[in-house]
Amino acid sequence: MTDDLDTLSVNTIRGLCMDAVQRAESGHPGTPMGMAPVAYTLWQRFLRYDPRDPIWPNRDRFVLSEGHASVLLWSLLHLAGVHAVDPDYEVLGRPAVTLEDLKSFRQLDSRCPGHPEYRWTSGVETTTGPLGQGVATSVGMALAGRWLGAAYNREDFPLFDFDVYALAGDGCMMEGVASEAASLAGHQRLSNLCWIYDSNRVTIEGHTDIAFTEDVAARFLAYGWNVTTVADANDLDATARAFHDFRAEAERPTLVLVHSHIGYGSPVEDSPKAHGSPLGPDGVRAAKRFLGLPEDEEFRVPDAVRERFAQGIGARGAELRAAWEKRFEDYRASWPAEADELERMQRRELPDGWDRDLPDFAPDPKGLATRDSSGRVLNALARNVPWLLGGSADLAPSTKTRLTFDGAGDLQPKEHGGRNLHFGIREHAAAAVANGMALTKLRPYWSGFLIFSDYARGAIRLSALMELPVVHVFTHDSIGVGEDGPTHQPVEQLAGLRAIPGLLVFRPADAGEVAETWRCVARLRHEPAALVLSRQALPTLDRTRLAAASGVARGAYVLADAPSGEPQVILLATGSEVSLALRARDELAAEGVGARVVSMPCWELFDRQPREYRDEVLPPSVTARVGIEQASTFGWDRYVGDRGALVGMHTFGASAPLKQLLAKFGFTAQRVAETARGLLAAGPGTAP
Helix, strand or coil: CCCHHHHHHHHHHHHHHHHHHHHHCCCCCHHHHHHHHHHHHHHHHHCCCCCCCCCCCCCCEEEECCHHHHHHHHHHHHHHCCEEECCCCCEEEEECCCHHHHHCCCCCCCCCCCCCCCCCCCCCCCCCCCCCHHHHHHHHHHHHHHHHHHHHCECCECCCCCCEEEEEEHHHHHCHHHHHHHHHHHHHCCCCEEEEEEECCEECCEEHHHCCCCCHHHHHHHHCCEEEEECCCCCHHHHHHHHHHHHHCCCCCEEEEEECCCCCCCCCCCCHHHCCCCCHHHHHHHHHHHHCCCCCCCCCCCHHHHHHHHHHHHHHHHHHHHHHHHHHHHHHHHCHHHHHHHHHHHCCCCCCCCCCCCCCCCCEEEEEEHHHHHHHHHHHHHHHCCCEEEEECCCHHHHCCCCCCCCCCEEECCECCCCEEECCCCHHHHHHHHHHHHHCCCEEEEEEEHHHHHHHHHHHHHHHHCCCCCEEEEECCCHHHHHHCHHHCCCCHHHHHHCCCCCEEECCCCHHHHHHHHHHHHCCCCCCEEEECCCCEEEECCCCCCCCHHHHHHCCEEEECCCCCCCCEEEEECCCHHHHHHHHHHHHHHCCCCEEEEECCCHHHHHCCCHHHHHHHCCCCCCCEEEEEEEECCCCHHHHCCCCEEEEECCCCCCCCHHHHHHHHCCCHHHHHHHHHHHHHHCCCCCC
């Protein structure tokens, strides 16, 4: 039953949201004002969440997918008294969001930025802002919850049964990534997932009927979802019935379609003017007058409202969390190995012996495609790290990412504990779902062809922004795709991935570098990685004659030096072009030219090395340098300098057998050697 204190609490949220946006002179007041009653009902009556321990593993997750309404989340975090957590996962004795933080909404260093930012403000479950990403990520959280329950729950020890709620708007429903993810969630029958659709029928350009007239409810019914409707967002009891309906649903995810009024109570209610700009001083006063709030009092929080939150979500969450912690201690006594795994998982630590039995690869001129060697290393690693799981966007036979050892299994609606996840042909959702799984502390990977990384770029960027150790595995890395032609031959994708701050991009040269790449990636705790792997076989290099593949850990290393140790020219390459550089080195050596070959599997790691190491690998005095890569040359200039040269792609590819393509585009030892000779003939220049 709704009482006067519920009404006051809802309107207090609205008042805080109006005041914060007005003080900032920037923001989106309309959606928080319209959806405050729904958010309040969820947090106060249903959410199993302890504000004093916002990283409790079995908490319900709340995702604000319509991230432009961030001030709604900041108000909830403040009123619920959510505590701050430090980067070492220690709960601190201070609030995550103070009233002063709300007053500095959207200002430099505020804990209340313009959109929810994971790792910046405690209580934010995922970064949102790009519409559709939040709901897509929530599917990964729900999948992870199901997997955790199947893997670790035991009779009398139901450790994991949390629900995931995501608040989405009309924009989220229009974004393709949300549709991809909703389809996957329906297939997986994720009954622990609830999307709340704020149907206020307004976007920036106007009312939604200028571009969006579909029947969303019918679409979700077709996906296999349970759909329930709340006719008026202000009806708290109807909203509560909808959430009870969700909790009673055991077979399907639920969409709660809520009809709301953007900017409720303001002079611009139900208008696009309520969406993206402050109401103005007069508008704020008018809205407060309508809501029964003091017109000239800013950031007003009655003590009774704080007490209502403490008696609701605060007391309920504390009781549930304490009971869970007691259950976990009993679980530890009966299942110590599993308890240890869960604790390591929460700290993003690896189990003891995680790298045992990783394969070694003997020298072989014919070699393996790096996708093949990666598949072998991945399977060995996954046997040792039980919470490493993932799949592909319908390409596992090509990307070699299927886990094939006994017991790996498939993660399906009736097999929640499988380690192989079939994402379907949904690259964008695959990356977003992997983000959600990582946010739940699993160690996920997903895979596809490098050319289609463009489809997933938004979610890949967010994995870097959130500092999540997601592994993005890409194969078919170059014009080596051959007859498939330009549509499938990546050219600019490597440069695009390297442009993302915080993303480690690895393009290993052979099976040995692949093994070392996975060794580096496994240790990552706060960084995502992209593995870029070949379709065609690459020679497995003889490390008794060449430098050890452990040089991968430093990003770039001297693979083979000039006989004198003082090279006249440096050949720099990644991936399949490293063996090409070695052949060119031999050709130059036959002419008495001393060439050094530098393998550069990860530019980002190399750039982090001390200046002394970088100068040791690339001596400033040696300005004759040739960069070699079957991709756009963009970015290579910082390594070869203005006196160097590049053998790379300056156009799209072509459809032809691989050998013909290599000749057409100049990826031959003769062309590389000729380029080196040209640099030497031009004479020395100023060091780059």
